Amino acid sequence: MSRYGADIFNDSSVSLDHVSLKYPTSSEVLNDVSLNLKQGSFTFLTGASGAGKTSLLRLLYLALRPTEGEVSLFGRSTSTLNRRELSALRRRIGVVFQEFRLLDHLTAYENAALPLRVRGRKEKSYREDVEELLAWVGLGERMHAKPRTLSGGEQQRVAIARALVGRPDLLIADEPTGNVDPDMGARLMRLFGELNRRLGATVIIATHDLTLIRELDQPVYRLQHGLLVRDAEFGSAA
Amino acid sequence: MSDSQREAPLLPVEDAREAALFFVVCALCFLAALAALTGRATYGAAQEWTSDVEGELTIRLSGADMRAADAARDLVADMPNVRDARVLDRDETATLLEPWFGSSGLPSSLPLPILIAVQADPSATDMGPNIQRRLTEEGFAAAVDEHSDWAGDVRRALGSVRLAALGAVALLAATAVAVIAFATHAALLARKDIVEVLHLSGAEDRFVSRLFERRFWVLALRAGSVGALAALGAASLLSYSLSQGGGRDWLLPTLRLDLVDLSILISTPIMAAFAARFAARITVLRSLAETV
Numbered sequence: 001m002s003r004y005g006a007d008i009f010n011d012s013s014v015s016l017d018h019v020s021l022k023y024p025t026s027s028e029v030l031n032d033v034s035l036n037l038k039q040g041s042f043t044f045l046t047g048a049s050g051a052g053k054t055s056l057l058r059l060l061y062l063a064l065r066p067t068e069g070e071v072s073l074f075g076r077s078t079s080t081l082n083r084r085e086l087s088a089l090r091r092r093i094g095v096v097f098q099e100f101r102l103l104d105h106l107t108a109y110e111n112a113a114l115p116l117r118v119r120g121r122k123e124k125s126y127r128e129d130v131e132e133l134l135a136w137v138g139l140g141e142r143m144h145a146k147p148r149t150l151s152g153g154e155q156q157r158v159a160i161a162r163a164l165v166g167r168p169d170l171l172i173a174d175e176p177t178g179n180v181d182p183d184m185g186a187r188l189m190r191l192f193g194e195l196n197r198r199l200g201a202t203v204i205i206a207t208h209d210l211t212l213i214r215e216l217d218q219p220v221y222r223l224q225h226g227l228l229v230r231d232a233e234f235g236s237a238a
Numbered sequence: 239m240s241d242s243q244r245e246a247p248l249l250p251v252e253d254a255r256e257a258a259l260f261f262v263v264c265a266l267c268f269l270a271a272l273a274a275l276t277g278r279a280t281y282g283a284a285q286e287w288t289s290d291v292e293g294e295l296t297i298r299l300s301g302a303d304m305r306a307a308d309a310a311r312d313l314v315a316d317m318p319n320v321r322d323a324r325v326l327d328r329d330e331t332a333t334l335l336e337p338w339f340g341s342s343g344l345p346s347s348l349p350l351p352i353l354i355a356v357q358a359d360p361s362a363t364d365m366g367p368n369i370q371r372r373l374t375e376e377g378f379a380a381a382v383d384e385h386s387d388w389a390g391d392v393r394r395a396l397g398s399v400r401l402a403a404l405g406a407v408a409l410l411a412a413t414a415v416a417v418i419a420f421a422t423h424a425a426l427l428a429r430k431d432i433v434e435v436l437h438l439s440g441a442e443d444r445f446v447s448r449l450f451e452r453r454f455w456v457l458a459l460r461a462g463s464v465g466a467l468a469a470l471g472a473a474s475l476l477s478y479s480l481s482q483g484g485g486r487d488w489l490l491p492t493l494r495l496d497l498v499d500l501s502i503l504i505s506t507p508i509m510a511a512f513a514a515r516f517a518a519r520i521t522v523l524r525s526l527a528e529t530v
Contacts, residue, residue, distance in 0.1 A: 061438060065530055083443055083527070091440030101435050105250040114248075115439040123245060162439075 012075065013039040013170060013202040014060060019069030020226075021055055029055045031226035033069070039169070040200040042193070044213050044234070047223035053206040054098060054174055056223065060204065061095045061172050062086055074169065091119060094168030096176045098206075100159040102147040108134060108154075109143040112161040119166070126165075133161045136191070138184065152179040160188060164195060170202045171195060177209055185209070189216060248436065249429060249449050259421045260461045263414060263510060267465025268472070270410040271506040275473040277403025278502070279493055284396045291385035293321075293360035295369065299352040300379040307352045310378050314354065314369055319362035326353040360386075414510055418458065418517040422450055426525050437529070447522035451515045458514035462507025470503055 014037040021030040029052040037043055047053050058064040059071055062078060071078045073089055081089065094115070102111045110117075112134055116126045134143045137157040147155050156179045163171060171192065177185035189212060196203045207213065213220055213234055220234040297314065299307055307325045315323040326334075331350045344350070358365045366384035373380040426433065436446055477493035493499065 063434070063438060063530060086530075087437070087440050087442045090438055093438075095438055101431065103248070103432055103435060106246055106248075110246055114435070117248075118436060118439045118441040118445060166440075 012036045013041070013073065014204070015070075015072040016059070016066075017070040017072070019059065019066040019071060021052070021059065021064065022067045028067075028226050030059075030066075030223075030228075033226075033228045035221065035228060037202055037204070039074075039202055040196065042196045042203045042216070042218045043205070044216075044218055044220040045204060045206040045223065046208065046210075046213065046220055046231070051223040052226060053223055056228070057095075057172050057174050057204070057206055060170075061093050062090055091115070091166065092169040094163035094166060094171045094201075096156075096159050096163045096171075096173035098174040098178070100147075100155045102155055102158055102162075104147050107144045107146055108139055108150065108158045108161075111147065111158050112143075112165055114162055115166040130161070130165060133165055134158075137161050137188070153181065153184060156180055157184070157188075160191075164191070167195075167199055168201055171204070173203075173205045175207055176205060177207065177212060185212065186215075247449075247453075249425075249432065249453055256421075256425075256457060259417070260457055262417050263458050263461035263514070264465040264468070266410050266414045266417070267462040267506050267510050268468045269465075270407050270414075270510075271466045271469030271503060272472055273403050273406040273410070274502045274506075275469060275493065275499060276476065277399060277406075278498065279473070279477065281396055281400050281403075282494070283492055284392055284399075288389040288392050288396070291389050293358045293362070293365075294385040295356040295358060295366060296383045296385070297354040297356060297369065297373070298381045298383070299354070300381070302352055302378065304352070306378070307354065310373060310376075310380065311354050313372065313376055313378075314356055317369065317372060319359040319365060320356060320369075321359060322355075322357040324355055326355055411509065411513060414458075415513045415517045418454055418514045419521045422454060422518045422521040423525065425450065425453075426522060433526075437526075443523055443526045446526060447519050450518045450522045454514040454518040455511050459507050459511040462510035465510075466503045466506040469506070 014035065016033050016035040019030060019033045020028060022028045033056070045053050045056065055064065059066055060073070062071075062073075065071075065079070074092065076085075076089070078086065078089065102108075103114070106114070109130060113123070113126060113130045116130070117123075131140075131143065134140060137160060139154060139157055139161070142150060142154060145154075147158065150158065156176065160173070160176060163173065173192070176192075177188060180188065192203050192205065193216070195201045217234060220231040222229050222231045297310065299310055302310070304325070311323045311325050314320055328350060331353055332339075332344050334353075335344065335350075356365075356369065366382045366387075370380065370382040373382070433446055436449075473493050481492070
């Protein structure tokens with residue numbers, strides 16, 4: 001294992017430069033983390049519960065600012081961007097939250113279409129795409145159901161559809177297979193892989209699922225005590 | 239599935255908090271419209287009265303008979319800026335005394351003062367002292383009462399009434415803005431999860447603020463309309479009950495329901511809606527500016 005595991009690429013999609021993060025009421029969650037991921041890379045992030053995986057992802061999808069250091073996305077430093085530019089940058093990121101974060105009063109279809117609606121797209125222009133995507137994740141018959149009536153796995157698939165619907169340049173998924181059966185997990189991973197290969201999207205997946213990690217054999221970064229280290233065991237093919 | 243079903247509001251439909259806010263905005267609009275309507279009615283009634291008495295004077299002659307009264311009237315009528323002067327007959331004088339002696343008539347033996355009613359040009363100044371001086375010079379024992387002295391007091395009181403009404407409306411508007419700002423802030427906190435998901439999906443601050451603006455705009459428009467209608471009902475009732483006072487309602491406020499009154503009623507919910515929109519926008523944008 002090499003500390004930081006920094007792979008430096010000129011066409012970096014995600015770059016963390018000596019990033020530290022500390023919440024006001026806790027000790028340091030991330031400590032001097034540096035990371036460079038090139039556009040189109042596929043990366044796993046792993047670590048014990050509470051190691052800071054979600055915090056690191058929150059920095060990447062711009063829900064948090066680092067206490068120290070610099071986060072850059074698509075070659076732009078996020079610390080100098082104004083709120084409008086940050087919103088524009090967020091539109092290039094698809095996020096699958098660990099707790100799904102679906103809007104309870106909207107249907108599965110409306111939740112999945114949310115990023116497109118936020119962009120001001122007319123419903124007619126995306127209806128087919130959203131329906132097709134929901135059908136693909138196995139929710140063709142449930143697209144008008146409200147989240148409360150869906151199972152955990154179904155909710156997770158809605159969250160995944162929402163993350164993918166805008167064809168993001170960067171897909172961040174926090175335990176995306178935690179609530180689905182192995183078949184669906186594998187299917188979702190294939191979808192992420194397809195998005196990665198065909199559209200050149202950078203994919204970062206936080207997971208505990210070692211089977212999945214072994215199967216895909218992509219680079220793995222491990223968070224331990226606030227430090228990010230590259231796990232040399234995986235990703236030799238990448 | 240229809241488009242309207244697909245385009246569900248991004249903020250959940252109203253909840254109990256909004257019902258409470260509806261009531262508060264409704265009550266504020268009711269009070270504001272009622273203050274404006276009654277303020278205007280009072281001001282209008284008093285203004286009519288003051289314009290009526292403008293230029294009016296009453297001369298009370300002491301120790302004079304009707305011949306002397308006619309002479310004094312002729313003397314005053316010939317003075318510059320005097321439009322009319324006439325001696326009040328016994329019945330007219332008795333009518334003036336009605337509030338004190340009742341309407342059953344005065345005993346014929348009761349001596350009544352001789353009064354001369356004078357109508358002068360309202361723009362003329364010092365008419366009271368001039369008439370007083372002229373009558374004294376000619377040997378009449380007279381006391382001149384210039385009604386505009388009373389009108390001045392009424393005008394000053396009117397100014398205060400108008401200021402109080404405007405102050406009440408301004409205070410109620412400020413209260414409405416503060417209440418809605420508070421409610422927006424509470425709604426924002428309650429919907430923090432939704433706002434964050436929208437943000438992380440790429441929504442700009444204006445997109446999020448528009449959702450709240452629209453919500454509170456509609457709420458204030460509805461609540462304001464109900465409040466304004468209730469104010470119309472209350473003002474009508476008040477006006478009607480005052481008009482039942484019996485003949486001397488000329489000084490009492492009357493609801494005219496003219497164009498100005500109607501614009502007060504129509505503008506109340508519109509102003510409330512604008513205030514709500516403004517409060518919601520400022521609150522949301524300020525709150526969002528504190529987030530990442």
